[in-house]
Amino acid sequence: MPLALLALAIGAFGIGTTEFVIMGLLPQVAAEYGVSIPAAGLLVTGYALGVVIGAPLMTVLGTKISRKRMLMLLMALFVVGNVLSALAPTFGVMLAGRVVASLAHGAFFGIGSVVAAELVAPEKKAGAIAMMFTGLTVANVVGVPGGTFVGQAAGWRVTFLIVAALGVVGLLGVARLVPDLPRPEGVRLRHELAAFKNAQVLLAMAMTVLGFGGVFAAITYITPMMTEAAGYAEPSVTWLLVLFGLGMVLGNLIGGRYADRRLMPMLYVSLGALALVLGLFTVTAHHKVLAAVTVTLIGALGFATVPPLQKRVLDQALGAPTLASAVNIGAFNLGNALAAWLGGMVIAAGLGFTAPNWVGAVLVGSALVLAVVSAALERRSGSAGQVPDAPAGGAVAEPALAARG
Numbered sequence: 001m002p003l004a005l006l007a008l009a010i011g012a013f014g015i016g017t018t019e020f021v022i023m024g025l026l027p028q029v030a031a032e033y034g035v036s037i038p039a040a041g042l043l044v045t046g047y048a049l050g051v052v053i054g055a056p057l058m059t060v061l062g063t064k065i066s067r068k069r070m071l072m073l074l075m076a077l078f079v080v081g082n083v084l085s086a087l088a089p090t091f092g093v094m095l096a097g098r099v100v101a102s103l104a105h106g107a108f109f110g111i112g113s114v115v116a117a118e119l120v121a122p123e124k125k126a127g128a129i130a131m132m133f134t135g136l137t138v139a140n141v142v143g144v145p146g147g148t149f150v151g152q153a154a155g156w157r158v159t160f161l162i163v164a165a166l167g168v169v170g171l172l173g174v175a176r177l178v179p180d181l182p183r184p185e186g187v188r189l190r191h192e193l194a195a196f197k198n199a200q201v202l203l204a205m206a207m208t209v210l211g212f213g214g215v216f217a218a219i220t221y222i223t224p225m226m227t228e229a230a231g232y233a234e235p236s237v238t239w240l241l242v243l244f245g246l247g248m249v250l251g252n253l254i255g256g257r258y259a260d261r262r263l264m265p266m267l268y269v270s271l272g273a274l275a276l277v278l279g280l281f282t283v284t285a286h287h288k289v290l291a292a293v294t295v296t297l298i299g300a301l302g303f304a305t306v307p308p309l310q311k312r313v314l315d316q317a318l319g320a321p322t323l324a325s326a327v328n329i330g331a332f333n334l335g336n337a338l339a340a341w342l343g344g345m346v347i348a349a350g351l352g353f354t355a356p357n358w359v360g361a362v363l364v365g366s367a368l369v370l371a372v373v374s375a376a377l378e379r380r381s382g383s384a385g386q387v388p389d390a391p392a393g394g395a396v397a398e399p400a401l402a403a404r405g
Contacts (some may be wrong), residue, residue, distance in 0.1 A: 004119055005131045007177035008112045011170035015105050018082055018144030018163045019047060019136075022098075023154045023220055024148030024237055032156075037224055038344035043098050045344075047335030051330040055330030059323050068112050068180045069196035070171040074111075075171035079164050084113050086160035094165040095184065097160075098227030103334050109133075110326025112289055113310055115178065122401025125314070130256020130307040137252045137303060140245025145238045152235060200316040201324055203332040203374040208309045211271055211367035214278055215302035215336025217360030219244065220340040222295070225353040240295050252306060259308035263315075264375050271368040272284025274301035279361040285354045306332075339363060 022029070022043050030040035082103025088094035090250030109132075116128040143166070151159040196202065218225075226232040226240055251270075258266045277297045284290035312326060317324035362401035 004178045005128060006115055007170075008071075008116055008132040009135030009138075010173040011112070011167075012132055013143060014163060014166035014170045015108060015141045016136035016146055017166060018078075018101055018160070019105065019333045020140055020144045020219075020241075021147035021151070021163070022047070023222055023348060024241055025151045026115065026221075026223055027124060027234070028151060028156045035091055035095070037221070037298060037350050041220055041340050041344045043095060045097045045215070045218045045337045046084040046095045047102040047105075048216075048333035048340065050102030050334075051333035052330040052337065054103030055110055055333075056323060058107035061192075062107065066180050067115055068174065068178045068317055070111055071108060071115075071174045071178060072171055075167055075174060078104040078108075079102070079167035079171065082160050082164035082167060086157045086164065093399070094275055102134060102333075106329040107326050108365040109136075109329040110323075113314065113325045113329075115364075117314060119179075123309055124260065125311065127256045127307075129310055129314075130252050130259075133256075133303075133310075134249065137245060137248035140248050140299070141242055142245070144245060145242045148241060149235075152238075152401070167290035168332065173315065189340070193230040194322070196327075198316055200374060200378065201313060203370055203377075204309060204312040204316060205328050207267070207271075207312075207367045207370045207374070208328055208331040209269070209297040209335040209338065209367075210363045210370065211274070211305050211309065211335070212302060212332045213339040213398060214274060214360035214362075214364035216299060216336040217339035217343045217356045217363060218278060218281055218298060219295075220336075220343055221347065221353055221356055225285055226291060227355075228353050229285045229374040230288050232288065232291075237280035240292060242293055243296040244299040247296040247301075248303040251300035251302065255301075255304035256307040259311050261386050263308045263312060266313075267305060267371045268368065270301050270308075271306040271364055271371060274298070274305070275361050275364040277301060278357050280363060281360075282354045285357065315329030336361070 008173050019128060026040045026043070027069050028036060029043065030037055033040075058070075058074060062073070065073075078101050081097050081099070081104070083097075084095055084100055085097030088097055103277045113129050116132045117125040120128040143163075146160040147162065150162065192289045222240065222244075223234065227234055228236055232240070234356065255270065257265060277294060281291075281294045281298070284294045308330075312330040339356075339360060346355040347353060349355075
């Protein structure tokens with residue numbers, strides 16, 4: 001494994017921790033600022049929307065510099081945002097800090113996915129992407145539960161200061177370990193934008209929005225759901241988040257392995273099973289053991305979709321993948337924002353803390369329908385998507401490093 005993948009995973013660990021740890025701290029944050037739980041959920045929605053905006057914006061701004069330098073700048077922005085969140089005197093400032101940190105998220109994973117794919121042989125690309133995302137999944141086994149425990153014991157502000165320190169470690173890791181790979185010659189912004197003329201790219205992104213969004217419909221409100229419906233004590237949510245993270249690690253590795261072999265069948269199975277499990281969660285959420293098993297399955301099935309969805313976009317945006325890859329990371333978070341908002345809506349409507357699970361099941365079921373449509377259209381066309389007007393030298397180059405990776 002190239003050491004550069006380890007550096008990318010370290011950065012992903014920090015980003016994953018700040019993205020997900022807020023879910024275990026929503027009651028503490030809401031209490032300190034005197035807002036309701038659904039209102040505090042805006043910290044999830046705001047972060048997700050910041051990723052949606054920041055992914056293309058930061059990627060476009062970074063077209064004039066090397067990918068390594070852009071990754072370093074993104075990690076620096078991430079640190080600033082988390083420090084602002086930790087020191088925020090009001091809820092509005094806290095939300096602003098979340099948005100600042102989120103601006104780095106999409107572009108880091110988008111650019112990082114392209115870098116990871118360039119470091120290995122073509123048949124190992126999905127596995128390399130999954131290796132980078134392992135940092136995100138491990139964050140949910142170690143970073144998120146640990147951050148939740150620290151937040152409950154010492155205050156949530158301490159958690160965000162620790163996350164900022166993780167960002168510094170990620171910055172140093174990228175600076176030391178990621179090679180300064182040359183940018184593909186001949187690729188310009190108009191070629192990157194041309195990828196969005198491809199219907200298959202748009203379908204893949206729509207699958208991302210709906211499929212992974214379904215996970216967030218349930219997990220955003222995991223703390224009140226487990227304490228009110230299942231009867232867990234609040235500190236026990238930390239261990240439920242560990243189970244969710246372990247599921248994510250397993251699902252990510254399985255998704256990365258099989259996406260390189262049978263990408264679309266992998267999507268069919270993971271999306272179909274995820275929709276079913278989310279629907280069942282409305283029942284199992286009322287039983288401690290069954291709830292714990294279901295949380296683990298949601299993590300596994302949810303993240304089994306991530307490598308194939310990201311690789312699907314890279315494959316279809318073949319000649320100019322960087323912007324499309326970053327925008328697809330934004331699509332994950334657009335789904336997160338949509339699901340968190342819808343979940344808060346059904347809770348506010350008085351349907352109970354388990355109602356967001358139905359929202360998630362419907363979203364994921366819709367993604368499965370789109371996957372079937374996408375495959376049917378591809379069979380009809382008989383070819384994978386190409387980027388219109390892509391230059392001859394615009395395909396993602398396989399550097400000499402790939403032969404050694």
